[in-house]
Amino acid sequence: MVIVQTEPIDPSLLLHDFTKRAGGAGAIVSFTGLVRPGEACPGNEAALVTALELQAYPGFTEKVMAGIVDEAQARFAIRDAMVAHRYGRIGPTDPIIFVATAAHHRRDAFLAADYLMDQFKTRAPFWKKEHAPDGARWIEPRAQDHQDLARWG
Amino acid sequence: MAKVLLFGWFAEKAGWAEQQIAGATLLHLKTILGECHPDIAAALAVGKGRSAVNQSLVYGDAPVNDGDEVAFFPPVSGG
Numbered sequence: 001m002v003i004v005q006t007e008p009i010d011p012s013l014l015l016h017d018f019t020k021r022a023g024g025a026g027a028i029v030s031f032t033g034l035v036r037p038g039e040a041c042p043g044n045e046a047a048l049v050t051a052l053e054l055q056a057y058p059g060f061t062e063k064v065m066a067g068i069v070d071e072a073q074a075r076f077a078i079r080d081a082m083v084a085h086r087y088g089r090i091g092p093t094d095p096i097i098f099v100a101t102a103a104h105h106r107r108d109a110f111l112a113a114d115y116l117m118d119q120f121k122t123r124a125p126f127w128k129k130e131h132a133p134d135g136a137r138w139i140e141p142r143a144q145d146h147q148d149l150a151r152w153g
Numbered sequence: 154m155a156k157v158l159l160f161g162w163f164a165e166k167a168g169w170a171e172q173q174i175a176g177a178t179l180l181h182l183k184t185i186l187g188e189c190h191p192d193i194a195a196a197l198a199v200g201k202g203r204s205a206v207n208q209s210l211v212y213g214d215a216p217v218n219d220g221d222e223v224a225f226f227p228p229v230s231g232g
Binding site for chain 1 (some may be wrong): 158160161162165205208224226227228229230231232
């Protein structure tokens with residue numbers, strides 16, 4: 001299941017519903033990603049992020065993300081997987097993404113959640129702009145994100 | 154005419170997010186866009202951008218028909 005929405009994400013509610021649907025699974029793993037306030041250099045508090053603005057491509061964004069979930073289903077022994085991703089303007093500490101996987105055994109659930117996050121970081125069609133008191137800047141995947149993607153071959 | 158969509162800094166730089174543009178192929182549309190916005194053409198040329206036709210990623214060229222939806226966008230980042 002793929003949810004792309006501008007409304008706030010409620011991780012506990014999503015996990016509750018996912019757990020109910022995953023009847024028979026032996027393991028559920030969930031991950032929640034939050035907007036980081038950023039780490040300003042001393043004396044440069046003006047660079048602290050005040051908001052993250054995400055743009056999506058409705059239809060295409062869901063389609064690409066559903067394809068990635070299908071890849072995870074084919075690659076790992078999981079029974080179910082879901083992702084909820086927020087877009088629009090999001091404040092620091094707010095959830096931006098929620099991923100959950102259900103499997104018979106924990107290892108597959110952990111691996112699939114890890115795989116999904118690494119794929120979404122560089123492949124999910126969103127465009128991010130960071131707003132700070134000193135201005136706004138577009139964010140692109142970092143070198144670390146590409147290394148994380150390369151782990152999966 | 155194709156419905157051409159721009160996202161991220163491509164849209165900001167061009168000053169529009171949607172335009173009707175006449176072009177028979179993806180490369181043709183890319184050339185038209187690049188003539189007005191060399192920085193977008195440069196990003197697309199070095200792989201710092203992607204294209205999609207009717208919401209499917211396209212590598213290289215593809216025919217474009219009347220009413221098709223064509224998108225150009227800079228690197229994506231989720232999570």
